[in-house]
Amino acid sequence: MARATLCPRCRQLIGSEETVCSWCGTSRSASFWKVLSWSKSIMATDGLINAIITLNIIYYGISILISPPVGLLSPSHYSMMILGATGTTPINNYGNYWSLLTANYLHGGIIHLIFNLMAFRQIAPLAINEYGASRVITIYTVGGAFGFLVSYFAGVPFTIGASAAICSLVGALLYYGKSRGGSYGSSIYNELKGWVISIFIFGLVFPGINNWGHGGGLIGGMLLGMVLGYSEKRREKIYDHALAVICVVATIASLVFALSGIIFRQA
Numbered sequence: 567m568a569r570a571t572l573c574p575r576c577r578q579l580i581g582s583e584e585t586v587c588s589w590c591g592t593s594r595s596a597s598f599w600k601v602l603s604w605s606k607s608i609m610a611t612d613g614l615i616n617a618i619i620t621l622n623i624i625y626y627g628i629s630i631l632i633s634p635p636v637g638l639l640s641p642s643h644y645s646m647m648i649l650g651a652t653g654t655t656p657i658n659n660y661g662n663y664w665s666l667l668t669a670n671y672l673h674g675g676i677i678h679l680i681f682n683l684m685a686f687r688q689i690a691p692l693a694i695n696e697y698g699a700s701r702v703i704t705i706y707t708v709g710g711a712f713g714f715l716v717s718y719f720a721g722v723p724f725t726i727g728a729s730a731a732i733c734s735l736v737g738a739l740l741y742y743g744k745s746r747g748g749s750y751g752s753s754i755y756n757e758l759k760g761w762v763i764s765i766f767i768f769g770l771v772f773p774g775i776n777n778w779g780h781g782g783g784l785i786g787g788m789l790l791g792m793v794l795g796y797s798e799k800r801r802e803k804i805y806d807h808a809l810a811v812i813c814v815v816a817t818i819a820s821l822v823f824a825l826s827g828i829i830f831r832q833a
Contacts, residue, residue: 614694614699614702615686615690621671621821622671622673622683625672628649632649638675639675641672641673641674646674646724646726647724649672649825650664650667650669650671650672650820650821651726652669652726653725654718654722654723655723664824665714666718667711667816668817669725669726669727670706670711670727670730671728671821672726674727682727682728686732689735689761692754693735697791697794697797700802700810701794702735703809703810703814704790704810705738706735707816708734708790709734709783709786710728710731710732710786712734712783713730713731713733713778713780713781713783714730716781717730725776727779729765729776729780730776731783733779733784734786734787734790735787736762736765736783737786737788737790739791740788741788741791745796746796746798794806
């Protein structure tokens with residue numbers, strides 16, 4: 567006999583004797599039941615965070631191996647360009663519009679990488695808790711791309727890093743805290759407001775920081791948080807999962823496309 571479980575589609579409890587979900591009608595015998603269950607486990611908090619962190623580390627390693635690093639484990643300009651750095655130069659000169667996605671997974675040095683991954687590791691669990699994994703994937707991907715798009719229109723010639731995407735998560739949580747209100751919402755809003763102030767000061771003090779990307783990511787995250795909604799307003803639905811899948815496929819396709827360019831150059 568099947569045991570009671572949560573429906574992987576609507577996340578409602580299904581009794582041990584029920585053959586279909588009484589909430590959304592999904593059948594236990596449906597072919598995509600196992601697929602949905604598997605994807606839910608992969609997209610759990612730790613799984614999603616570790617996947618994104620691992621992908622960033624892998625592409626940093628690839629960027630070091632492509633050509634001799636510059637300075638202290640800093641990838642060369644050549645490595646960054648062919649792996650998918652974005653900005654007016656890659657987009658206007660080479661038509662690399664896909665770089666709005668790939669630039670999120672590239673970093674200019676080991677310190678840059680560690681700083682961003684530490685920030686992501688702190689912010690992501692809270693974002694996933696309040697929005698759900700699927701909506702976080704969309705916010706992270708689309709918000710990061712929006713931040714780079716803003717910096718493109720601001721005339722930034724060359725830019726990389728996960729900070730635009732991380733700022734989009736910050737923006738979404740700012741919206742959540744302000745929208746929810748109460749002591750919990752206010753505490754989140756005030757904490758994230760401190761993050762925004764720190765990011766702004768950091769951008770002013772250190773040269774080469776893409777403040778346009780940070781600001782664009784924040785705005786994009788706020789808008790996405792408002793449009794997508796958070797878990798206390800509504801549960802994640804099938805179209806939230808579909809949007810997340812589209813973002814994942816588009817990101818992986820763009821990263822693989824960049825890698826294929828390296829293979830063709832060496833062939």
